[in-house]
Amino acid sequence: MHVLIQQLVNGLSLGGIYALIALGYTMVYGIIELINFAHGDVYTFGTFTSLAVLTGLGVSGELHGPALIGVVALTIVAAMLTCGALGALIELLAYRRLRNAPRLAPLITAIGVSFILENVMQLWHGPSPIAFPEVIPNPTATIAGVDVSAKQILVIALALVMMTALQLFIYDTKIGKAMRATAQDRDAAQLMGINVNTTIVVTFLIGSALAGAAGFVSGVYYGNTWFFNGFEAGLKAFTAAVLGGIGNIVGAMLGGFLIGLIEAIATQYIPQGEQWSNVVVFSVLVLVLIFRPSGLLGESLPEKV
Amino acid sequence: MVRTGGFARLAVLTAVAFSTACSSSSTTSTSSQSTSSDAPSGATIKIGIDLPLSGGDAAQGIPTRNGAVLAVEEANAKGVPGGFKFVAYDLDDAVQGAHDPAQGAQNVKTFVADDAVLAMVGPFNSSVAKAQIPISNDAGLAQISPAATNPTLTKPPDAVKLRTSHPDTNTFFRVCTTDDRQGAAGAQFARKLGLKKAFIVDDNETYGKGLADVFEAQFKAAGGTVLGHEHLTKGQADFKALLTKAHALGPDLVFYGGTTVTGGALLRKQMGDTGLGAVTFLGGDGISDTEFLKSAGAGANGSYYTVAAPETSKLPSATAFVKAYEKRWNTDVGPYSANAYTAAEIEIAAIEKSLASNGGKMPDRAAVLSAVAATKGFASPIGAVGFDPNGDTTAPILSVYKIANGKANFIEQIVLKV
Numbered sequence: 001m002h003v004l005i006q007q008l009v010n011g012l013s014l015g016g017i018y019a020l021i022a023l024g025y026t027m028v029y030g031i032i033e034l035i036n037f038a039h040g041d042v043y044t045f046g047t048f049t050s051l052a053v054l055t056g057l058g059v060s061g062e063l064h065g066p067a068l069i070g071v072v073a074l075t076i077v078a079a080m081l082t083c084g085a086l087g088a089l090i091e092l093l094a095y096r097r098l099r100n101a102p103r104l105a106p107l108i109t110a111i112g113v114s115f116i117l118e119n120v121m122q123l124w125h126g127p128s129p130i131a132f133p134e135v136i137p138n139p140t141a142t143i144a145g146v147d148v149s150a151k152q153i154l155v156i157a158l159a160l161v162m163m164t165a166l167q168l169f170i171y172d173t174k175i176g177k178a179m180r181a182t183a184q185d186r187d188a189a190q191l192m193g194i195n196v197n198t199t200i201v202v203t204f205l206i207g208s209a210l211a212g213a214a215g216f217v218s219g220v221y222y223g224n225t226w227f228f229n230g231f232e233a234g235l236k237a238f239t240a241a242v243l244g245g246i247g248n249i250v251g252a253m254l255g256g257f258l259i260g261l262i263e264a265i266a267t268q269y270i271p272q273g274e275q276w277s278n279v280v281v282f283s284v285l286v287l288v289l290i291f292r293p294s295g296l297l298g299e300s301l302p303e304k305v
Numbered sequence: 306m307v308r309t310g311g312f313a314r315l316a317v318l319t320a321v322a323f324s325t326a327c328s329s330s331s332t333t334s335t336s337s338q339s340t341s342s343d344a345p346s347g348a349t350i351k352i353g354i355d356l357p358l359s360g361g362d363a364a365q366g367i368p369t370r371n372g373a374v375l376a377v378e379e380a381n382a383k384g385v386p387g388g389f390k391f392v393a394y395d396l397d398d399a400v401q402g403a404h405d406p407a408q409g410a411q412n413v414k415t416f417v418a419d420d421a422v423l424a425m426v427g428p429f430n431s432s433v434a435k436a437q438i439p440i441s442n443d444a445g446l447a448q449i450s451p452a453a454t455n456p457t458l459t460k461p462p463d464a465v466k467l468r469t470s471h472p473d474t475n476t477f478f479r480v481c482t483t484d485d486r487q488g489a490a491g492a493q494f495a496r497k498l499g500l501k502k503a504f505i506v507d508d509n510e511t512y513g514k515g516l517a518d519v520f521e522a523q524f525k526a527a528g529g530t531v532l533g534h535e536h537l538t539k540g541q542a543d544f545k546a547l548l549t550k551a552h553a554l555g556p557d558l559v560f561y562g563g564t565t566v567t568g569g570a571l572l573r574k575q576m577g578d579t580g581l582g583a584v585t586f587l588g589g590d591g592i593s594d595t596e597f598l599k600s601a602g603a604g605a606n607g608s609y610y611t612v613a614a615p616e617t618s619k620l621p622s623a624t625a626f627v628k629a630y631e632k633r634w635n636t637d638v639g640p641y642s643a644n645a646y647t648a649a650e651i652e653i654a655a656i657e658k659s660l661a662s663n664g665g666k667m668p669d670r671a672a673v674l675s676a677v678a679a680t681k682g683f684a685s686p687i688g689a690v691g692f693d694p695n696g697d698t699t700a701p702i703l704s705v706y707k708i709a710n711g712k713a714n715f716i717e718q719i720v721l722k723v
Binding site for chain 1: 509534537538546565570571580600602
């Protein structure tokens with residue numbers, strides 16, 4: 001029994017990272033119906049930025065007390081700002097001019113941006129895995145035979161906090177309202193006096209900032225990164241967004257946690273489960289889409305499908 | 306990597322097309338030279354050397370070549386019967402910085418076209434060997450590899466398919482051991498440490514899975530229990546679920562077949578997070594690099610790995626070689642320098658033997674080949690070397706290393722019984 005609970009903990013913390021990335025996917029898709037394939041690489045860029053900040057501060061080991069809080073806050077803010085700016089820049093340079101082009105054009109551009117980011121990061125730190133300083137002490141509590149580490153709690157908590165904040169932002173602020181309006185009907189929103197360009201840039205900025213936070217957390221959680229990290233993680237996060245209902249914030253979070261859980265459970269209970277876990281994840285996705293084509297929490301708006 | 310690979314391959318193909326065009330023209334000029342100047346070339350016998358000598362692979366290739374060149378120079382200093390002189394004829398099989406099978410094949414064609422080349426040392430990489438064996442087999446040119454470890458190069462039935470022109474004749478030999486023996490050595494070593502329950506993980510690639518499969522069979526044969534054998538998926542970075550599963554089974558050993566980049570370092574690192582920190586970790590030469598030390602961090606300490614070559618600094622038979630090498634090249638011996646030295650020495654001995662039986666006249670390649678194949682108990686820096694009918698060394702020596710304080714330390718030599 002405690003193995004099952006342990007795997008649930010593992011699955012939730014893995015899912016927390018997927019969920020943070022999925023939020024960005026789902027926001028961008030919700031507003032301009034673009035699958036932003038560069039998003040996974042923005043996430044890795046967040047890890048790289050965090051690494052640069054920590055290296056710049058001369059941090060290489062565990063920190064305690066106020067130093068810990070200060071450094072973590074500074075790094076996470078720096079990663080979020082850099083990635084947010086990067087996301088906005090990508091929108092401005094790569095996607096804006098293609099907004100009214102056939103949908104295939106921005107999609108291919110997104111893949112191109114993904115290539116560029118991967119290669120920039122490869123030039124930056126080389127093609128090999130890089131160690132990430134283990135800044136946060138990792139006390140592990142054992143409850144009834146189940147190990148829960150501080151880092152796991154951090155990942156899960158951060159995902160939940162970010163989702164709640166995002167949900168509040170979208171439903172309780174003026175710009176959030178503008179985002180919802182733009183998502184529903186861009187032209188009508190413009191006619192109502194909403195600055196569509198600003199709204200879309202803000203969407204990219206927030207989505208990418210969340211990816212930056214996820215990048216920092218994944219660096220701390222795994223103690224490791226490499227330039228190609230975002231490809232696999234981005235794919236899983238995209239799947240999470242689709243599973244939960246793309247365009248839906250709570251759905252993205254639910255999808256992320258579900259995929260993490262399915263992976264962990266499949267690994268545990270299927271013989272040679274490690275290599276079958278992806279098969280199980282995508283089988284579940286196919287089944288869900290057969291019975292609920294718009295995802296678990298997706299609304300069946302015709303223009304979203 | 307999948308997506309960037311396409312571009313890289315295209316670039317390499319273009320480069321190969323170019324360099325093939327260039328070197329085919331140089332091939333014709335070389336062969337026309339040797340036919341026109343037949344008489345003076347009788348005084349020279351060339352030992353072909355094919356290794357990656359440029360780009361990232363040069364770090365391995367150059368020290369290896371230096372070993373072979375040293376053997377040639379020593380033979381000349383001693384004097385060759387019949388007044389002949391040996392020449393080390395080295396060609397680079399790297400294209401754009403990495404070993405390239407097509408270039409390696411082209412190099413062997415160049416050797417074959419030169420009548421003065423009686424035998425060759427190389428290649429370094431198994432993929433290059435696969436492209437070269439059909440050509441050396443066709444020409445009957447003996448080649449000894451210092452470092453290619455893939456079992457299918459020598460073992461039937463796969464090896465026979467490579468011998469396209471003369472399936473009954475083998476021209477490919479090697480002085481390194483093979484990955485299947487490396488798995489066996491790992492199993493033997495693990496049992497020696499008193500470990501009984503292994504959990505095996507591999508990266509599902511040719512090298513890693515092959516190594517892990519042999520380890521599993523040998524570990525069971527040696528009385529150990531295998532609790533599970535799992536395969537990693539490319540690109541995966543989170544192995545906590547897998548390791549939790551392993552932890553629940555209570556192993557005293559985690560064996561990893563694969564390389565650092567395909568998951569070795571992360572796996573080792575995450576063992577600490579899943580209650581397996583104190584469990585022994587053992588791998589093959591895929592994790593025998595500084596990347597593993599860096600990426601696995603403090604977790605790397607206490608890990609073991611095997612390497613399919615002897616540690617020359619610890620071999621009494623290699624002291625003279627190590628001294629001579631350092632004097633000649635002013636650098637440290639590379640991991641495969643002694644193997645290349647031995648490969649060249651075996652070829653030189655075979656050529657001198659064929660010279661003697663041919664009355665001091667230039668022998669043909671067939672005579673040299675059969676002399677190489679007949680090598681038995683040849684005293685070399687890496688011990689007594691001989692070849693079995695497949696062309697594999699009969700003296701499979703492996704080394705075990707343990708990582709402590711972020712450094713790999715030599716532990717012991719394993720000599721397998723064949």
